[in-house]
Amino acid sequence: MLGEKKYFLFDIDGTLAVDTTLYDGTKEFLEWIEETGGRCFYITNNSTKSRKDYVEKFKNWGIRTEESQFMTASYAACLYLKKYYEGKKIFVLGTPSFIKELKEAGILVTEKAEDHVDCVLVGFDSTLNYDKMTDACRLLFQKEVDFLGTNPDLRCPASFGFIPDCGAICRMLEVTAGRKPYFIGKPNRLIADLCMQQCKGSPEEYLVVGDRLYTDIACGIEAGIETAVVYTGEADPEEVRTSIWKPDYAFDTIRQLYDAVRKARGEGAGR
Structure with a gap:
């Protein structure tokens, strides 16, 4: 039930902004959650920015946050690589911010198709060029080199529509090299689990909110917590009707969700 929700796991692009x-x-909802004893988390598959970058981005919106509130695909990738590829060389196809975050986490990173590479990691790379793609293919044709992606999103919301996301880049590599990646970000429940570990609340107190069914909603379902979709990004009512990933709640906008949560708690509409 919406009235029980205390901890909110928000996607960002297409959901909040x-x-x-x-x-x-958005701003009113996030402030209200914190003011009423709740906690906001931001579970984005966007790997172009580090957690520090997101703190600054939210600061520019007049919203105070901490790094621990951001569970990004890039941060999840750092944790995954530290666990499974400690001391191994990783070829990274990603933005300078993503590569910097990996290096600061102690990951051995290269941006060239060098010898002794153990894994190709692909992120949402807004600095993508053909040379990078060629180097990735050169490595992926070596079967002993693993293939990871930060997230399977095919497109990212933009002011004019959409732009290619990590999943689209991986799809190009997949059809070229005949290799399928393992995705670390949503719908992998790892990101939701990292949030839940911080608060220790019961599953009924959590809500995942997003605009994409096969990542945001699927992540919440995999983690065993309720979900809400908003129709300001990729999903629409027809897709919800036909999808295997069914949200528990659906709203046209984040404002409507805010009002619905307050109503469920016996309060009036939002400010």
Whole structure:
């Protein structure tokens, strides 16, 4: 039930904002959650920014956050590589911010198709070029080199529509090299589990909120917590009707979800 929710796991792009513009109701909702003893987490598959970058981005919106509130695909990748590829060389196809975050986590990173590479890791790379793709293919044709992706999202919301995301980049490599990646970010429940470990609340107190069924909603379902979709990004009512990933709640906007949560708690509409 919405009235029980205390901990909210929000996707960002297409859910709370598009590009640098917050959706109506976002700031009020996030502030209300914190003011009423709840906690906001941000579970984004966008690997172009580090957690520090997101703290600054939210600061520019007038929203105070801490790094621990951001469970990004890039941060999850750092944890995954530390666990399974400690001391091994990783070829990374990603932005300078992503590569910096990996290096700061102690990951041995290269951006060239060198010898003794153990894994190709692909992120949402807004600095992508053909040379990078060629190097990735050169490595992926070596069967002993593993193939990882930060997230399976095919497109990312933009002010004019959508732009290619990590899943689309991986799809190009897949059809070229005949290799399928293992994705670390949503719908992998790892990101949701990292949030739940911080608060120790019961599953009934959590809600995953997102605009994409096969990542956001699937992640919540995999983690065993309720989900809400908003129709400001990729999903629409027809997709919800036909999808295997069924959200528990659906709203046109984040403002409508905010109002519904307050109503469920016996309060009036949002500010």
